[in-house]
Amino acid sequence: MPLVDSHCHLQDSAFDADRGELLSRALEALDWLVVIGDDLPTSRAAVDLTQPGVYASVGIHPYHAATVDAPALQDLRELARSPHVVAIGEIGLDYFKHNDTPRDVQQSAFQQQLELAASLELPVVIHNRESEEDLAAIVDAHHARLPGGVMHCFAGSTAFVERALSWGFYISFAGNVTFPKAEELRAAARAVPLERLLIETDAPYLAPQAVRGKRCEPAFVRYTAEHLAELKGVALETLCASTAENAARLFSVSF
Ligand SMILES: [Zn+2]
Numbered sequence: 292m293p294l295v296d297s298h299c300h301l302q303d304s305a306f307d308a309d310r311g312e313l314l315s316r317a318l319e320a321l322d323w324l325v326v327i328g329d330d331l332p333t334s335r336a337a338v339d340l341t342q343p344g345v346y347a348s349v350g351i352h353p354y355h356a357a358t359v360d361a362p363a364l365q366d367l368r369e370l371a372r373s374p375h376v377v378a379i380g381e382i383g384l385d386y387f388k389h390n391d392t393p394r395d396v397q398q399s400a401f402q403q404q405l406e407l408a409a410s411l412e413l414p415v416v417i418h419n420r421e422s423e424e425d426l427a428a429i430v431d432a433h434h435a436r437l438p439g440g441v442m443h444c445f446a447g448s449t450a451f452v453e454r455a456l457s458w459g460f461y462i463s464f465a466g467n468v469t470f471p472k473a474e475e476l477r478a479a480a481r482a483v484p485l486e487r488l489l490i491e492t493d494a495p496y497l498a499p500q501a502v503r504g505k506r507c508e509p510a511f512v513r514y515t516a517e518h519l520a521e522l523k524g525v526a527l528e529t530l531c532a533s534t535a536e537n538a539a540r541l542f543s544v545s546f
């Protein structure tokens with residue numbers, strides 16, 4: 292059964308003690324996965340982890356938006372030339388109270404990286420937290436020049452699902468869609484057609500309900516697949532095959 296983790300952070304220090312073992316376990320359970328950067332060092336580390344079955348995405352997260360300047364963009368551009376880099380991200384906006392980077396700084400970093408992705412003809416991996424309106428306004432102005440995108444770890448309304456679908460984007464759900472209180476997320480997942488759905492772990496964060504509280508790892512994407520298959524009333528195999536095909540289409544991965 293094909294199974295893909297479209298978004299994880301294997302370079303995170305949470306995996307320092309056993310990254311090799313974890314990666315073998317992940318590649319036994321999955322066909323392939325994408326390691327996502329959130330600043331320059333983690334983007335470099337993601338590229339360093341690439342091997343058969345392991346792809347990378349490079350970008351600067353809104354938490355680190357203040358580090359986006361001309362040299363950083365040039366470094367990203369060079370990293371993106373590595374053969375296993377499949378996307379720019381994660382990039383986006385995060386207006387949650389823990390992020391003290393000013394909104395205008397985040398918006399500028401986001402726009403510059405969308406332009407970088409357009410010029411490299413790479414899809415984008417977008418992070419959004421409590422920033423739907425501003426994020427939509429920015430993506431509205433850029434999506435036509437992008438080869439595609441995904442709203443990762445979706446955390447928005449059903450209306451926002453419609454907006455992202457109108458851009459031709461994919462919508463990705465992480466383990467938090469399996470939490471008992473996640474009714475709003477489940478409503479959003481019901482609104483995503485199977486051919487636009489992706490699954491991810493966002494490991495080491497957000498372990499699904501069945502393993503909640505544990506360090507999340509790529510193989511756990513299966514629990515999210517099981518939950519979404521039931522939610523959408525399709526066989527687990529169908530859900531896994533569709534999400535794997537969608538990820539392959541978005542990231543131009545052949546497997
Ligand atoms: Zn994110």
Ligand SMILES: [Zn+2]
Nearest residue numbers: 298327381493
């Ligand atoms: Zn992430």
